Amino acid sequence: xxxxxxxxxxxxxxxxxxxxxxxxxxxxxxxxxxxxxxxxxxxxxxxxxxxxxxxxxxxxxxxxxxxxxxxxxxxxxxxxxxxxxxxxxxxxxxxxxxxxxxxxxxxxxxxxxxxxxxxxxxxxxxxxxxxxxxxxxxxxxxxxxxxxxxxxxxxxxxxxxxxxxxxxxxxxxxxxxxxxxxxxxxxxxxxxxxxxxxxxxxxxxxxxxxxxxxxxxxxxxxxxxxxxxxxxx
Numbered sequence: 671x672x673x674x675x676x677x678x679x680x681x682x683x684x685x686x687x688x689x690x691x692x693x694x695x696x697x698x699x700x701x702x703x704x705x706x707x708x709x710x711x712x713x714x715x716x717x718x719x720x721x722x723x724x725x726x727x728x729x730x731x732x733x734x735x736x737x738x739x740x741x742x743x744x745x746x747x748x749x750x751x752x753x754x755x756x757x758x759x760x761x762x763x764x765x766x767x768x769x770x771x772x773x774x775x776x777x778x779x780x781x782x783x784x785x786x787x788x789x790x791x792x793x794x795x796x797x798x799x800x801x802x803x804x805x806x807x808x809x810x811x812x813x814x815x816x817x818x819x820x821x822x823x824x825x826x827x828x829x830x831x832x833x834x835x836x837x838x839x840x841x842x843x844x845x846x847x848x849x850x851x852x853x854x855x856x857x858x859x860x861x862x863x864x865x866x867x868x869x870x871x872x873x874x875x876x877x878x879x880x881x882x883x884x885x886x887x888x889x890x891x892x893x894x895x896x897x898x899x900x901x902x903x
Contacts, residue, residue: 689730689770717746720825725810779871817841
């Protein structure tokens with residue numbers, strides 16, 4: 671079966687996962703993390719993509735972003751991926767692929783999943799047992815939203831501004847959101863939808879989204895399609 675083209679539509683938040691080939695490490699030290707962040711900043715700006723949240727793990731990374739125009743996301747990911755592989759291979763004196771195929775992505779229903787996805791991303795190092803609390807991990811967007819540093823890569827989504835009337839109120843609200851965690855069902859939905867490329871949201875959202883693209887955006891129901899009704903004479 672031919673694989674589906676990537677689902678990418680302007681104006682919608684997308685959750686993106688890019689993994690290392692065979693789950694191999696994609697960073698060898700601090701300089702590599704910083705280099706990838708620099709590439710993300712440069713190409714997100716050039717391709718008109720707003721990056722709302724991110725985490726760089728040892729063998730993969732997550733992004734939550736909104737492309738302003740239709741081809742912005744694939745152009746950005748292609749440029750970042752290609753440039754980073756060239757940098758990493760040259761530095762490590764290696765050749766060949768670094769990524770596990772193409773990146774995976776999905777479109778999220780903003781009101782239902784955007785804030786949950788942000789918390790899911792920033793809690794990745796905690797779930798992996800790398801740190802006890804998200805503020806101890808330096809390679810994520812958590813510190814920006816918690817008021818610990820200003821991150822030039824991050825462009826807060828308008829929904830974040832609704833979390834409080836002052837920076838302090840928004841920071842406290844976001845810290846509380848992350849501390850509360852993401853329940854297991856939502857974690858599974860976010861991961862599964864992204865890896866499979868299906869849109870994630872309530873039925874009305876998915877149905878409306880389907881009208882905007884010819885690409886199938888949800889899993890087909892099992893079984894044979896219904897037979898058409900016989901035409902009347």
